[in-house]
Amino acid sequence: MLATRALTWRIGEVAIVDGVHLDLAPGEFLGVIGPNGAGKTSLFNLITGLRPPTAGQVLLDGEDVTALPPHRRARRGLGRTFQSSSVFGSLTVRENVRLAVQAHRGGSMKLWRRAAADRGVAAAADAALDRVGLHHRGTALAGTLAHGEKRKLEIALLLAGEPRVMLLDEPMAGVSAEDVPELVAVIRSLTGDSGRSVLMVEHHMDVILELADRIAVMHHGALLACDTPETVMADATVQEAYLGEAL
Numbered sequence: 001m002l003a004t005r006a007l008t009w010r011i012g013e014v015a016i017v018d019g020v021h022l023d024l025a026p027g028e029f030l031g032v033i034g035p036n037g038a039g040k041t042s043l044f045n046l047i048t049g050l051r052p053p054t055a056g057q058v059l060l061d062g063e064d065v066t067a068l069p070p071h072r073r074a075r076r077g078l079g080r081t082f083q084s085s086s087v088f089g090s091l092t093v094r095e096n097v098r099l100a101v102q103a104h105r106g107g108s109m110k111l112w113r114r115a116a117a118d119r120g121v122a123a124a125a126d127a128a129l130d131r132v133g134l135h136h137r138g139t140a141l142a143g144t145l146a147h148g149e150k151r152k153l154e155i156a157l158l159l160a161g162e163p164r165v166m167l168l169d170e171p172m173a174g175v176s177a178e179d180v181p182e183l184v185a186v187i188r189s190l191t192g193d194s195g196r197s198v199l200m201v202e203h204h205m206d207v208i209l210e211l212a213d214r215i216a217v218m219h220h221g222a223l224l225a226c227d228t229p230e231t232v233m234a235d236a237t238v239q240e241a242y243l244g245e246a247l
């Protein structure tokens, strides 16, 4: 569904992302781990087209999309959340999701939208809110949400784009421990149907181990390992990359 081939991003002599080969199958959940500064977010930026790679390719459904801008990749089913929150705080939760649905469907700026189209947008927005368990918070200002709720809203915004491949960059960041299980359940439900694939960066190892079919380990921009959780956890080079810390 998604693949990278020798994907590389250099700044001068420094390889921030260094020859990464990844394959994501339909319905697969691939966790991405690695120390701070390993290049995980940069890898996401290359995959989504936010930055052009210095070398290598990004393939969607086997097709080379390396030259396509982010919105064209999104239209082909590639969606992402950002490590730092990208929510309009002064709009309500439901307004945020409706805007995302309209942006995805296009023609959102037309003054004389047909009422039926409007209802379609509203229904899709409500479905996305339902999906993440935020329906009861629809009228709250997004800026007033707790961290855990905000993360759920970000996932609802992502769902509004009807992605087939979802890239989640630290979806648990800032979420208090008691809210983690609920968010894990929401994220797990994303892959349950329709063969949707997920690529997720996360520092919480317990969350990665709970959700991921395979784990990719990044270190200094390169892919150190990509295998089943058991194999990756037992890998000596992976242990070393974390300076001997138990993962």
Ligand SMILES: Nc1ncnc2c1ncn2[C@@H]1O[C@H](COP(=O)(O)OP(=O)(O)OP(=O)(O)O)[C@@H](O)[C@H]1O
Residues within 6 Å of the ligand: 011, 016, 034, 035, 036, 037, 038, 039, 040, 041, 042, 043, 083
């Ligand atoms: N635009 C940029 N210009 C220069 N250096 C950058 C840029 N973006 C990232 N870097 C550097 O590239 C390296 C990888 O950064 P990146 O944000 O991809 O790491 P990360 O694995 O996502 O880290 P974290 O776990 O802290 O989120 C870091 O050393 C960072 O300072």
Ligand SMILES: [Mg+2]
Residues within 6 Å of the ligand: 040, 041, 042, 083
């Ligand atoms: Mg990052």
